[in-house]
Every structure is written in structure tokens, then in C-alpha cells.
Amino acid sequence: MNIAIVDDNPVNIIVIEKILQSAGYHSFWKASSAVELLDRLAAHTEGKIPVDLILMDMMMPEVDGIEACRRIQQDDRLKDIPVIIVTALGDSNKLAEALEAGAIDYVMKPVNKIELIARIRVALRLKYEKDWHIENEAKIRSELDLARQVQSSVLSPPLQKERLSIGAVYYPSFELAGDLYAWYRIDEHRHGVIILDMMGHGISSSLVCMFISSVMQDTITRFVSPEFVVAELNRYMNQLNQKSADVSYYFTAIYLLIDTERQTIEYVNAGHPPGFLFEEGKRPMALDQGSCAVGFFDQMDITKSTYAYEQPIRIVLYTDGLLEALPLPDDYPEEASEADLLMERIQASMGEGRNAEEVMREVLPADVLESRKDDICMVMISAS
Numbered sequence: 001m002n003i004a005i006v007d008d009n010p011v012n013i014i015v016i017e018k019i020l021q022s023a024g025y026h027s028f029w030k031a032s033s034a035v036e037l038l039d040r041l042a043a044h045t046e047g048k049i050p051v052d053l054i055l056m057d058m059m060m061p062e063v064d065g066i067e068a069c070r071r072i073q074q075d076d077r078l079k080d081i082p083v084i085i086v087t088a089l090g091d092s093n094k095l096a097e098a099l100e101a102g103a104i105d106y107v108m109k110p111v112n113k114i115e116l117i118a119r120i121r122v123a124l125r126l127k128y129e130k131d132w133h134i135e136n137e138a139k140i141r142s143e144l145d146l147a148r149q150v151q152s153s154v155l156s157p158p159l160q161k162e163r164l165s166i167g168a169v170y171y172p173s174f175e176l177a178g179d180l181y182a183w184y185r186i187d188e189h190r191h192g193v194i195i196l197d198m199m200g201h202g203i204s205s206s207l208v209c210m211f212i213s214s215v216m217q218d219t220i221t222r223f224v225s226p227e228f229v230v231a232e233l234n235r236y237m238n239q240l241n242q243k244s245a246d247v248s249y250y251f252t253a254i255y256l257l258i259d260t261e262r263q264t265i266e267y268v269n270a271g272h273p274p275g276f277l278f279e280e281g282k283r284p285m286a287l288d289q290g291s292c293a294v295g296f297f298d299q300m301d302i303t304k305s306t307y308a309y310e311q312p313i314r315i316v317l318y319t320d321g322l323l324e325a326l327p328l329p330d331d332y333p334e335e336a337s338e339a340d341l342l343m344e345r346i347q348a349s350m351g352e353g354r355n356a357e358e359v360m361r362e363v364l365p366a367d368v369l370e371s372r373k374d375d376i377c378m379v380m381i382s383a384s
Helices: 010-022 034-043 065-074 092-101 113-153 202-223 226-243 320-325 338-349 356-363 366-370
Strands: 003-006 028-031 053-057 083-087 105-108 164-171 179-185 190-198 251-259 264-270 275-279 285-287 305-308 313-318 376-383
Touching: 003 010, 003 034, 010 028, 010 113, 028 034, 034 053, 034 065, 053 065, 053 113, 065 083, 065 092, 083 092, 083 113, 092 105, 105 113, 113 202, 164 179, 164 190, 164 356, 179 202, 179 376, 190 202, 190 313, 190 376, 202 226, 202 251, 226 251, 226 264, 251 313, 264 275, 275 338, 313 320, 320 338, 320 376, 338 356, 356 366, 356 376
Parallel strands: 003 028, 003 053, 053 083, 083 105
Antiparallel strands: 164 376, 179 190, 190 251, 251 264, 264 305, 275 285, 275 313, 313 376
16 A cells, blocks of 8 residues: 655655554655656556555645646546645635546645544545456456457358358447357258347347357257248247246347259248348349247247249348448438338449448448447348
8 A cells, every 4th residue: 555645845744654654554655746756657657556545735846736636637547546635725716626637635734633544544445446446347348358259259250152152241339249140051052041130239138149159050950941940049039038037038030041052042031120132133122021039929920931043142131230320311212211222222332242341331331330339230142
């Protein structure tokens, strides 16, 4: 426990030091000016600053106590050190200025021993609590960063085959997010692809996402067909909801099965924003048929849809964060939906060989992506 005593009068330093020693404090920094204190603090460029409290005289040459408080507050390494002004100046305006500059309290000279010790103990208790919160927040940030890395590791890497390519772009709004995408090989010609959006944000939704991710591969490779996959995921969500009576979790999703040999797409849209299918020479198609969100009900009425293609296709799946972030032009018709506008912009942005990242940058301006309030995720599939 280090207490800095700053005063241009050595007698005052001795008096305060004796008072502190009588109360059990024995480790001090003594400085005859604010400049000396600031220089010594600045010399500690690494590790924790070895001062827990500063007792500062107000009237000193070169730099007074008020200016010293301002400089301490401007330094991120020093601003959490509590400063108590010790002064004989009874000017209430000056005392108010010192408090506004960053001092947390003041004691009048001649110093009253009981009053000084009481104010020091309050200041150190507040400092201890603030340090605890800072250390705890740093620990939480470290754990969240690890969780974010784990969450990112379960996202499928880009897939590139002769007749099929799949890629994604993901902009989470928080360190931990509630969106998830994945694709799995069923056999040489078939792949299952899913994108989902868990209710809520942050730790709880990301944990539920990780739970679903843990059962995803087995579910998709074992059940394969979209209606059975969605029904099985709903069963898992019901098991989770039964264990958590306070909150019922659910997610929206699109799961599709693409067969490049038969040139078919089978899909179920479980309450999710419509995906878009673009086939050369044909009008775009919305993938909007299926069921309600997964986890709402014990049993689901699920409708599978099938699409056969003849020409090369591109499919775009996305989460609702993309719709919410989409800027609407002033002249856009009121009767048109945001999904219609998004489909137009995606179609206009899908030049030859463009990937999901490049399309996303065309659809949403950079400033919109940077200021997003929700997770933004998009999956792009190309098949022939």
C-alpha cells in the first residue's frame, strides 16, 4: 500500500507522514512538487503504477494541485488513482475546481488526524473496489475472447468443388453472437447447408448456438432430408427449454440439401428471412416456404420445398441483421418489402466470380457495416 504525499513544505509532509504511520500506513512516496510526482509516475512505463493514493497540496509552484489533477486524469494509466487535496485554502470555488479536475475529496489544514484517516480509508476502499472491477472485467474480456475464438472455429470453412462452391461473410455485433452457419458433406454429390439466427444476443444466445452446433453435424448427416433435420433440431430445443423454465429459446433457420448430380434443391425455411435463388435465364425465387421458428412448439408442421435447376444457380442466405441494416432509398415504394429491395441489390452485385464478402460490400455501405446493431451474416452458394 503506497501513499504519495505531495507538498512544497517539508514540515507538512512530516506531519502527514506521522499521522499515517500512527494509523498503520508505512509505505510512502514523498514529493516536494507536483512536477516531481508526475515525473516519477511517468518513469513507470511498465506494470502497475506503485501508488494507491495521492495526498496533494493545492498551492504549489510551477504546477499546482488542480493542474496536477487534470494531468493525472488525462493519463489512462493514472486516472484511477484517487487524489485527496490537502489545503489551507478555504476558497469554495477553488475546492470545487479541484473536484472537477479529478480530486475525489479534500481535507483542510491544519490537518485533523481522525478526519484525514477516515477520508483515506474511504478513498482506498473505493480504489480497491474499482481495481477489483477492472481486474474482473479484464478476466471476463479474456474469457469472452476465448469463447469467441471457439465459436468462430465451428463455422464451416469455404468449400470449393468442381460443381459447387460455398462461402460466407459474418459481422457479429458483439464478441459473442447468435448467428451460425454450417455445411456438411452427405456424399459425393449432396451437401447440407444451414444458416440460423438464435433469439437474443450475447452470452446466453451464443451458448445455445454452441449447443445446437454440437449436435448439428450428426443431425444433418443422419437425417439428411430438410423436414427431418428441422424436426430433430426442434426436439433438441424442446429438451433445452424444459431444463430452463424461465426462458424459452428458439431460432429461425433455413436448411437446404443441394444435390449437384440430380440438380435439385430441397429446403425448409423455419421462420427465417427468405433466401434468394438465382438461376440463369429465370426470375429470382424466394426461399420462403417451411414452418415456424425452431423451439416454439413441441411438434412442428413442416413443409419441404423442392426446386430443380437446369442452368447454373446462385443461392444467397442471410440473417435479419442484413435486412435491418439495409438503407432504404427515399423513392422506394411503400408497398415493396425490404426483402424485395435486398434481392434487387444482391442480384445487381453478383458479378462474375464475386464472393460473399464482395457482394456484402456492394449491398451495404462501409459506414453501415461499422455501425451495425445486430449480427450480419450471409452465405453464398454457387452450383452447376
